[in-house]
Amino acid sequence: MTSHETTDRGAHGGVTPGHYYGHGLPYLPLADYPGRIIAIEGTDGVGRSTQIRLLREWLEVRGYGVIETGWTRSPLMQPTIDLAKSSNTLNKLTFVLLYACDFADRLEKEIIPALRAGFIVLADRYIYTAIARAGVRGVDSQWIRRLYGFAIAPHLVFYLKIDPEALARRVLESSGISYWEAGMDMKAGGDIYDSFRTYQRQLLREYAAMADEFGFRVLDGRKSIKSIQDELRRQIGEFLEEDHLIAPTRATP
Amino acid sequence: MLDTLASPHAYPGRLFVVEGIDGSGKSTQLSLLAKWLAASGYRVFVTEWNSSALVKAATKTGKKKAALTPMTFSLLHATDFADRQLYNIIPPLKAGMIVLADRYAYTAFARDVARGVDRQWVRDLYSFAVRPDMAVYFRVPIDVSVDRLLARRVKLKFYEAGLDMGWSSNPTESFRIFQGRVLDEYDRIVDEYELQVLDARGSITEQQRAFRALVSANLEQTQG
Numbered sequence: 001m002t003s004h005e006t007t008d009r010g011a012h013g014g015v016t017p018g019h020y021y022g023h024g025l026p027y028l029p030l031a032d033y034p035g036r037i038i039a040i041e042g043t044d045g046v047g048r049s050t051q052i053r054l055l056r057e058w059l060e061v062r063g064y065g066v067i068e069t070g071w072t073r074s075p076l077m078q079p080t081i082d083l084a085k086s087s088n089t090l091n092k093l094t095f096v097l098l099y100a101c102d103f104a105d106r107l108e109k110e111i112i113p114a115l116r117a118g119f120i121v122l123a124d125r126y127i128y129t130a131i132a133r134a135g136v137r138g139v140d141s142q143w144i145r146r147l148y149g150f151a152i153a154p155h156l157v158f159y160l161k162i163d164p165e166a167l168a169r170r171v172l173e174s175s176g177i178s179y180w181e182a183g184m185d186m187k188a189g190g191d192i193y194d195s196f197r198t199y200q201r202q203l204l205r206e207y208a209a210m211a212d213e214f215g216f217r218v219l220d221g222r223k224s225i226k227s228i229q230d231e232l233r234r235q236i237g238e239f240l241e242e243d244h245l246i247a248p249t250r251a252t253p
Numbered sequence: 254m255l256d257t258l259a260s261p262h263a264y265p266g267r268l269f270v271v272e273g274i275d276g277s278g279k280s281t282q283l284s285l286l287a288k289w290l291a292a293s294g295y296r297v298f299v300t301e302w303n304s305s306a307l308v309k310a311a312t313k314t315g316k317k318k319a320a321l322t323p324m325t326f327s328l329l330h331a332t333d334f335a336d337r338q339l340y341n342i343i344p345p346l347k348a349g350m351i352v353l354a355d356r357y358a359y360t361a362f363a364r365d366v367a368r369g370v371d372r373q374w375v376r377d378l379y380s381f382a383v384r385p386d387m388a389v390y391f392r393v394p395i396d397v398s399v400d401r402l403l404a405r406r407v408k409l410k411f412y413e414a415g416l417d418m419g420w421s422s423n424p425t426e427s428f429r430i431f432q433g434r435v436l437d438e439y440d441r442i443v444d445e446y447e448l449q450v451l452d453a454r455g456s457i458t459e460q461q462r463a464f465r466a467l468v469s470a471n472l473e474q475t476q477g
Contacts, residue, residue, distance in 0.1 A: 025371070026370070026371050027369035077311055080307070084307060091336070093381065094307060097331050097335055101311070104324040105322070109322075143255065146377040146378075147378060150371075
């Protein structure tokens with residue numbers, strides 16, 4: 001299409017962690033930064049935020065600098081996304097693009113500076129949530145992967161997997177099912193419980209399809225908070241042990 | 254990948270696009286064209302770049318605080334475009350109207366790349382855009398565009414002058430550097446997407462005559 005074309009990797013797996021998945025930001029070339037990205041993925045209500053809070057505590061006690069980043073939390077985009085959601089004017093492409101813009105803002109202003117400074121970035125969801133949601137809504141899968149070519153491949157991606165029935169019980173016990181979590185914008189039917197189950201089942205299929213592609217470490221999201229946390233710590237501990245770029249401050253005995 | 258920008262659309266309406274740097278006179282040309290088409294009995298709908306209500310808040314906040322990066326700038330404009338394509342471009346095309354677009358995806362290809370966004374990435378991004386029946390590029394040298402803009406307004410706008418890039422703190426100088434790069438990108442786009450080029454140095458009437466001739470010729474063709 002154009003003369004400059006680099007190798008077209010799209011945004012498939014097999015990319016070295018810490019590098020762009022595809023066509024990155026030419027004005028922000030990446031070096032071997034000392035920081036690390038650990039992403040926790042999984043559908044709403046699976047307990048990501050709790051796990052991240054516990055992980056942060058654990059990592060900080062061990063002397064690692066930690067920052068958290070999460071979907072739609074960029075100061076630039078949050079008001080617009082909230083407004084668009086509440087007024088129900090989003091269509092599938094604007095939905096996808098607003099999220100991508102939010103991600104780009106956080107990538108450039110939070111994630112890359114943190115990597116440069118040697119922080120561990122705990123990402124509460126990463127691009128995979130956006131890809132899964134777009135997939136369910138019928139957005140071209142190759143298009144969205146190329147769109148997120150500017151994302152940096154995380155060093156570790158954990159996927160908390162749960163079946164829709166267990167998830168429904170858990171969500172009902174806590175906050176209740178929300179309009180968006182039930183995919184009601186897709187107008188599959190009036191019943192929110194049925195819509196929730198159908199939507200979450202479709203999301204699960206999308207996540208499952210990405211597991212190999214992006215090298216997810218799959219954890220059983222039905223287990224207790226503690227046993228999930230133990231497993232996360234074991235795997236992260238192992239990863240950091242072998243990592244020479246980033247080292248914790250050792251406490252003097 | 255679905256690439257609608259690469260193949261002709263099948264809607265009964267027509268989509269005509271004007272492109273060019275600030276000060277090329279393309280908006281003047283488009284509004285004269287709209288008058289003529291309406292007077293000739295066509296139903297016309299005009300849509301402008303970056304005009305959807307959806308992203309207005311974010312663009313405004315970002316611009317005011319000069320908080321936009323080349324990438325968020327690019328993605329916000331793509332969001333605006335996606336919104337307008339759904340509400341303002343496809344419906345009138347389906348209704349058999351003539352849609353006139355003041356700037357189109359090519360503006361993103363020129364500006365975003367001039368700001369340092371990846372050339373192929375932005376083309377992939379806009380691959381969902383409807384391919385125009387004709388896109389006319391009003392080509393003008395930098396000096397002419399600067400003279401026109403300065404004659405009309407006191408101050409060049411921050412992003413329009415590319416001041417976010419930090420190439421020069423002098424707005425006019427920065428504008429020259431930035432728009433110079435934009436012109437280079439347009440030259441590439443003209444061949445790649447078969448844009449019709451009109452010399453925008455001529456008089457308004459002269460340009461309008463040439464523009465109308467191009468549009469007439471297109472309207473006489475039966476859609477394939």
